Amino acid sequence: xxxxxxxxxxxxxxxxxxxxxxxxxxxxxxxxxxxxxxxxxxxxxxxxxxxxxxxxxxxxxxxxxxxxxxxxxxxxxxxxxxxxxxxxxxxxxxxxxxxxxxxxxxxxxxxxxxxxxxxxxxxxxxxxxxxxxxxxxxxxxxxxxxxxxxxxxxxxxxxxxxxxxxxxxxxxxxxxxxxxxxxxxxxxxxxxxxxxxxxxxxxxxxxxxxxxxxxxxxxxxxxxxxxxxxxxxxxxxxxxxxxxxxxxxxxxxxxxxxxxxxxxxxxx
Numbered sequence: 192x193x194x195x196x197x198x199x200x201x202x203x204x205x206x207x208x209x210x211x212x213x214x215x216x217x218x219x220x221x222x223x224x225x226x227x228x229x230x231x232x233x234x235x236x237x238x239x240x241x242x243x244x245x246x247x248x249x250x251x252x253x254x255x256x257x258x259x260x261x262x263x264x265x266x267x268x269x270x271x272x273x274x275x276x277x278x279x280x281x282x283x284x285x286x287x288x289x290x291x292x293x294x295x296x297x298x299x300x301x302x303x304x305x306x307x308x309x310x311x312x313x314x315x316x317x318x319x320x321x322x323x324x325x326x327x328x329x330x331x332x333x334x335x336x337x338x339x340x341x342x343x344x345x346x347x348x349x350x351x352x353x354x355x356x357x358x359x360x361x362x363x364x365x366x367x368x369x370x371x372x373x374x375x376x377x378x379x380x381x382x383x384x385x386x387x388x389x390x391x392x393x394x395x396x397x398x399x400x401x402x403x404x405x406x407x408x409x410x411x412x413x414x415x416x417x418x419x420x421x422x423x424x425x426x427x428x429x430x431x432x433x434x435x436x437x438x439x440x441x442x443x444x445x446x447x448x449x450x451x452x453x454x455x456x457x458x459x
Contacts, residue, residue, distance in 0.1 A: 196267040199255050201239045202246035209234040211277040215285025219369040221245030228441035231449035243376025256383035258291045266296055278456050282306040282441055293401045303403040304452045307414045307438045311391035322387030329378040337374045352410050352437025396424040403428045404455040408436035
């Protein structure tokens with residue numbers, strides 16, 4: 192169904208009953224990409240296509256794509272669904288959004304489960320380099336088209352493990368899903384909600400009392416390190432490694448990922 196949330200039309204999938212659960216996909220993803228995980232979880236599952244992704248609106252203005260504004264879109268979504276408090280599952284970009292939501296609106300979040308997520312980049316020079324890289328990627332979408340961009344995006348070493356885990360049919364489906372987003376939406380997402388534009392949240396982690404599960408894949412060295420560091424700063428943070436997986440644990444090892452999340456939510 193389509194709902195207008197803080198001025199942005201979002202496509203939202205809602206199913207199941209029980210404790211409410213907000214599930215947030217990653218960059219180039221959609222609600223469809225989170226189905227393998229969502230089907231293994233329990234509760235009243237709310238899965239939006241984030242702004243610029245899937246069947247949701249792709250405004251030309253950059254302002255609605257900022258992480259604080261996306262958080263406001265999600266609070267508006269939950270208000271319309273009469274859901275004042277949720278467990279949140281976020282993958283990659285969705286993890287950064289979930290973390291932002293919990294920091295800005297802690298009363299709305301019962302607990303967090305973040306997969307391959309980051310609190311931003313502390314070093315100014317490194318953050319500027321990432322910002323420029325994200326802008327160049329965004330420009331390449333309009334220059335080369337969505338097909339070429341997605342092919343180039345999934346050619347990154349980050350996705351080698353995922354491609355090896357999926358069947359050829361599943362991989363083809365993943366590519367179709369990624370290519371279905373609006374080119375402008377993906378470009379603006381990179382420009383306004385990429386890691387380079389994100390104010391680092393490291394110092395705010397110590398004040399986040401929400402129970403937080405940090406999941407990373409065994410072979411995802413970068414995000415394993417990030418998760419280990421985050422766990423030391425979060426008052427109620429726990430890091431778990433999903434074996435035989437890379438960055439996208441919810442796709443590579445959905446059973447193990449779902450089991451870890453359900454255990455975490457059950458104890459929260």
